[in-house]
Amino acid sequence: MIYDFDKTIERANTNCVKYDLRQAVFGNPEVLPLWVADMDFETPDFVRRAVIERANHPVYGYHFKDRPYYEAIKGWLQRRHQWTVETEWMTFVPGVVCGFNLAVMAFTREGDEVIIQSPVYPPFHHAVTSHGRKLVYNTLKVGEKGYEMDFDLLERQAATAKMLILCNPHNPVGRCWTRKELQKVSEICLRNNVLVLSDEIHCDLVLPGYKFLPYATLGEQAANHCIVFHAASKTFNLAGLATSTAIIPNKTLRDTYINYVHSMEAELGNIFGKVATQTAMEQGDDWLRQLLDYVQGNIDYVSSFLKEHLPKVRFFKPEATYMMWLDFNGFGLSEEALWQKMTQEAQLGLNRGKEFGSEGSGFFRINLACPRSTVEVAMERLRDHFGNI
Numbered sequence: 001m002i003y004d005f006d007k008t009i010e011r012a013n014t015n016c017v018k019y020d021l022r023q024a025v026f027g028n029p030e031v032l033p034l035w036v037a038d039m040d041f042e043t044p045d046f047v048r049r050a051v052i053e054r055a056n057h058p059v060y061g062y063h064f065k066d067r068p069y070y071e072a073i074k075g076w077l078q079r080r081h082q083w084t085v086e087t088e089w090m091t092f093v094p095g096v097v098c099g100f101n102l103a104v105m106a107f108t109r110e111g112d113e114v115i116i117q118s119p120v121y122p123p124f125h126h127a128v129t130s131h132g133r134k135l136v137y138n139t140l141k142v143g144e145k146g147y148e149m150d151f152d153l154l155e156r157q158a159a160t161a162k163m164l165i166l167c168n169p170h171n172p173v174g175r176c177w178t179r180k181e182l183q184k185v186s187e188i189c190l191r192n193n194v195l196v197l198s199d200e201i202h203c204d205l206v207l208p209g210y211k212f213l214p215y216a217t218l219g220e221q222a223a224n225h226c227i228v229f230h231a232a233s234k235t236f237n238l239a240g241l242a243t244s245t246a247i248i249p250n251k252t253l254r255d256t257y258i259n260y261v262h263s264m265e266a267e268l269g270n271i272f273g274k275v276a277t278q279t280a281m282e283q284g285d286d287w288l289r290q291l292l293d294y295v296q297g298n299i300d301y302v303s304s305f306l307k308e309h310l311p312k313v314r315f316f317k318p319e320a321t322y323m324m325w326l327d328f329n330g331f332g333l334s335e336e337a338l339w340q341k342m343t344q345e346a347q348l349g350l351n352r353g354k355e356f357g358s359e360g361s362g363f364f365r366i367n368l369a370c371p372r373s374t375v376e377v378a379m380e381r382l383r384d385h386f387g388n389i
């Protein structure tokens with residue numbers, strides 16, 4: 001079966017965040033939306049068929065996650081990432097963001113220090129500040145080949161912090177952290193008793209040539225000192241189904257976390273998320289292979305286009321995710337002027353870099369999980385409006 005990622009789909013007027021909130025977010029309802037991290041591709045046909053079949057049953061009452069559901073996730077993690085997970089390590093959470101917020105609340109107290117590695121996905125910041133915890137920025141460094149972690153700084157920060165929220169792979173900079181890097185994180189965190197929350201929602205979106213390493217496979221000690229979050233939602237375009245998994249190898253951590261989740265009555269979830277996730281994890285390998293090839297094609301296209309027509313835009317090619325993190329500071333415009341030019345003149349709806357941390361000022365994140373024709377329009381608009389500066 002060959003899947004058609006070139007097909008364009010009308011998403012406007014479906015209560016869709018990416019399209020239907022354009023006026024609110026960009027002050028312009030006409031921008032070409034390349035922001036929020038879902039895909040403009042069809043959710044795979046085999047997943048839709050399974051959901052429709054369940055929807056045809058006339059009762060949508062309470063449900064539970066059964067053994068085949070967890071077996072499907074286990075099988076996927078084993079097949080794709082060589083990670084052997086036990087069923088009892090897993091617990092449902094309605095979203096990865098909700099899941100790590102619950103972990104912040106369950107394992108830290110008000111005023112405790114929590115480390116994040118900015119620039120990073122905005123909800124990482126909010127998960128700390130919304131609950132009265134103290135944000136500690138282990139800001140990423142820019143090396144010759146791309147973004148790197150600042151281990152000397154992490155070592156100093158870990159002395160007093162209680163928790164690190166790791167983005168593995170990293171959104172927005174697109175790094176697929178290596179074994180050496182993750183090992184260093186785990187050594188520092190173990191030595192300083194810093195609990196690691198590893199957000200692995202992008203782990204299945206690792207691009208050809210790179211290999212994802214689940215944090216918990218670094219060794220027994222690391223596994224005993226982390227809470228991992230996984231979901232099929234980014235990979236198979238299921239974000240609206242709010243179904244994710246927390247994976248916690250250590251029993252003490254797991255019991256504390258599960259008690260906390262249950263105290264919030266957050267463990268039920270929805271029927272369709274269960275069916276879609278299970279089906280994707282059972283049948284999604286071939287679809288995902290084709291998706292990643294297509295996304296890589298979009299990334300290659302944008303990289304060549306920018307090099308040729310907009311050399312002032314600086315970037316590193318991502319190793320994972322379908323996003324690119326673009327530095328527009330070379331144009332010498334203020335952050336506000338860049339934003340106005342992007343949204344009102346070029347009419348492009350990209351994520352505003354400063355929302356990922358102050359070091360993101362003058363950057364934009366572009367979402368390339370869309371048909372090539374959309375990417376081409378976006379690049380032409382960029383060239384037309386930024387090419388002569």
Ligand SMILES: Cc1ncc(COP(=O)(O)O)c(C=O)c1O
Nearest residue numbers: 037095096097098121171201244
């Ligand atoms: C790193 C990261 N974590 C979590 C999420 C969202 O997860 P969920 O929709 O399961 O809350 C995103 C979405 O962009 C993300 O990039």
